[in-house]
Amino acid sequence: MNVVIFGPPGAGKGTQSKFIVNKFNLYQLSTGDLLRNEIKNKTELGLKIASIMNSGELVSDDIVGSLIEKFISNENYKQKIIFDGYPRTLMQAKNLDNLLKKQKQKIDVVLKLSVSLETVKKRILERQTQEQRTDDNEEIAIKRYKTYEKSSEPVLEYYKKSNLLKVINGELSITEINTEISGLIEAIKG
């Protein structure tokens, strides 16, 4: 089972991914976490992307593409990945399909968490006190939400066409969303 979890910043993608990882024995691939790691370790890539991430813009498709390729080609994770924060552009969605096809894998479901900008702002301010992410402040949160709105539409259309898209009300409580996601995944697993 390969799952894509999709939604604006603060939608609960990370929280729900961790729940799915534990319940269904999957591995979480968060491009945001991988990128933050590069910055933390002050790698050449980290130095290049820090200002982009801190301004709420997207890192280039090529950079994130090469990060996920390493993960997908690892036999241990075969058909057991939850993609958290990837793809974010149509180009990335197509790239993901190609990479998976090469490894004889596919996406089984795309879970979209829908939340309003008001909720995003509230959640990001809460998270700021817990995680101290440098891109978690109101101004950048709004920028990230707008970036999401701009790039997400073609990705959602792409998955709608392939009948993979399931939309979930991300305004519900964490446990209500857990239950809904579990039901959807169980149904797909059959």
Ligand code: AMP
């Ligand atoms: P996230 O942790 O998913 O909210 O991502 C934090 C930041 O990392 C984003 O605002 C982007 O700057 C960058 N990022 C994460 N995933 C991607 C992606 N798939 N494509 C481009 N940029 C990304």
